[in-house]
Amino acid sequence: MSSNATIWQEYTKEADSHDEELLKQWNQNIDTMLIVATLFSAVVTAFAIFTVQTLGPSAQDLTNTLLMDIAQSLKNPQANTAQPNSVPVAFNFSSRNVLVSGLWFISLACSLGAAAIGMLIKQWLNAY
Numbered sequence: 001m002s003s004n005a006t007i008w009q010e011y012t013k014e015a016d017s018h019d020e021e022l023l024k025q026w027n028q029n030i031d032t033m034l035i036v037a038t039l040f041s042a043v044v045t046a047f048a049i050f051t052v053q054t055l056g057p058s059a060q061d062l063t064n065t066l067l068m069d070i071a072q073s074l075k076n077p078q079a080n081t082a083q084p085n086s087v088p089v090a091f092n093f094s095s096r097n098v099l100v101s102g103l104w105f106i107s108l109a110c111s112l113g114a115a116a117i118g119m120l121i122k123q124w125l126n127a128y
Contacts, residue, residue, distance in 0.1 A: 027125055030118050037115040044111060048104040054097045 023125055023128065027122065030122050030125070034115055034118045034122075037111050037118060041108060041111040041115065044104060044108045048101065048108055051097065051101040051104055055093050055101060
């Protein structure tokens with residue numbers, strides 16, 4: 001049987017048709033995965049930003065401390081202190097907050113990694 005036989009031409013036509021349909025399905029699946037990964041990353045980013053704020057002292061506590069220092073300076077102008085008298089409030093964060101924040105960032109990293117892999121797969125499919 002020669003390489004130009006009719007059967008090989010038919011086989012090539014059927015294989016190309018099958019491959020095109022398969023690539024089309026894979027592209028649609030990867031597109032869906034990329035949309036889900038993007039939306040998930042956006043939601044996780046919002047939660048990660050919220051939990052990071054719990055890892056440090058609040059700005060309101062610092063403002064209250066500074067306002068108390070200003071009030072003390074106004075009550076006793078002869079003290080003439082250049083630095084605030086009160087010590088900043090010590091902030092103790094819980095290990096639970098650190099754990100939750102870490103898990104949010106790990107989740108975000110995994111989601112962004114999945115999106116990056118999805119983009120690599122799409123490039124590979126386009127080259128195929």
